[in-house]
Amino acid sequence: MTALAFLLPASGAGAHPHVFAEARLDVVISPAQSVQSLRHLWRFDELFSSTVLVEFDKNGDRELDNSELETVAETVKESIAEFGFFQTVTHNGRDIAMAAPEQLVVDFQDQQMIILFESRPVAKLPYNGKLSFGVYDPTFYTAIEYAQDSHMTVEGGSSACVATVVRPDPEEAIAKNQDQLTDAFYNDPSGNDMSKLFATRLEIDCGD
Numbered sequence: 001m002t003a004l005a006f007l008l009p010a011s012g013a014g015a016h017p018h019v020f021a022e023a024r025l026d027v028v029i030s031p032a033q034s035v036q037s038l039r040h041l042w043r044f045d046e047l048f049s050s051t052v053l054v055e056f057d058k059n060g061d062r063e064l065d066n067s068e069l070e071t072v073a074e075t076v077k078e079s080i081a082e083f084g085f086f087q088t089v090t091h092n093g094r095d096i097a098m099a100a101p102e103q104l105v106v107d108f109q110d111q112q113m114i115i116l117f118e119s120r121p122v123a124k125l126p127y128n129g130k131l132s133f134g135v136y137d138p139t140f141y142t143a144i145e146y147a148q149d150s151h152m153t154v155e156g157g158s159s160a161c162v163a164t165v166v167r168p169d170p171e172e173a174i175a176k177n178q179d180q181l182t183d184a185f186y187n188d189p190s191g192n193d194m195s196k197l198f199a200t201r202l203e204i205d206c207g208d
Contacts, residue, residue, distance in 0.1 A: 017143035020045040025146070025202065027133055029156040035125040036156075038087065038098070038133060042115045042144060049113040064108060073106040076115060085119060086137055086144065088199065092129045097122040127157055127206065134201030145200065152202040161206040168198050 026039040044052075056068050064072065080086060081100060089096040101117040108114070125131075133152075135144050146152050149165040157163070 019142040024151045033127045044113045077104045088134045090132045131204040134199045136199035
């Protein structure tokens with residue numbers, strides 16, 4: 001198993017994060033007031049980044065050239081594709097399908113691996129009603145965090161819509177969703193997608 005198979009934790013790894021990343025999410029709205037795309041940036045911790053560097057540095061020069069970075073990008077893309085690229089998007093409470101990104105870019109800065117990609121809704125997604133955008137790892141193996149509220153933004157949206165960053169309190173989230181959380185969740189959270197209840201998200205209320 002490669003280091004980048006972080007979405008597939010080894011058996012018995014435990015239901016807590018082993019990989020950490022600081023993130024930025026920009027929701028881009030078209031002039032016609034529909035959701036055009038989601039732009040993601042994930043900056044991973046130095047320990048995990050160094051593991052990736054060692055594994056993919058095939059020529060042993062302690063850095064990744066363009067070819068090696070492309071290999072990392074393709075490996076990451078394949079690894080997280082089955083998990084919807086960690087995205088959760090809803091419109092008026094309905095789950096929205098997102099297309100796979102055309103390209104995923106990997107870079108290293110200050111000894112940290114950075115992943116950038118852009119995804120688009122499969123079908124036209126109007127910028128109205130109530131929308132929610134978040135990122136979470138259903139396996140609980142990777143923690144993707146937004147250090148500041150300003151790291152989740154809307155570009156080009158109507159001023160009539162109000163955007164709020166929601167950071168769920170774990171105990172409150174459990175209490176509010178007790179009926180949905182089963183014994184299986186507590187014993188094996190990687191077997192379902194209930195971890196999205198605990199994910200930081202950008203909620204948008206357009207009032208209609």
